[in-house]
Amino acid sequence: SRPLPMSPIPNTRPEIVFERLFDGRPVIAPRGDGWESGVTFNTAAVYVANVPENARVLAALLGDDAANHPDGVAVLHYRARPKEDAGFPWTRSYVGLSVHAPDLTPIKRWDGPVVSPGGEGSIDELGVEDPRVTYHAGRYW
Secondary structure, eight states: OOOOOOOOOOOOSOOOOOOOSGGGOOSSOOOSSSTTSSEEEEEEEEEEOOSGGGHHHHHHHHGGGGGGOTTOEEEEEEEEEOSOOTTOSSOOOEEEEEEEOTTOOEEEEOSSOSBOOOOTTSTTTTOOOOOOOOEETTEEO
């Protein structure tokens, strides 16, 4: 038998142009020697507009600095793993939190995880999984 001839598929889509921010560096990268030292990935992001309805959320995220961000902020929940996880034969995943300007310039990044794996026998003993953020009924879940 011989291979079937392949016919080219015409490109009917317009060219997609994109800009790579931060000279191609990731928006969130590993840091330090703790819970996020090995790898960071699978970020969930939500835009929070600076409108009166979001005043409480912005105050919780930025404190008095919320007024300095009239265009709102992008809030990122990202999964991270340490290089080593003492007492475990594998590295467990954690979830971190960072706040960025709409152009993704960093504003604030929490030092500790906002979601951590549970202890022995817990449902997330092996680590927490990819974060998601949904706005529903006036709240972020």
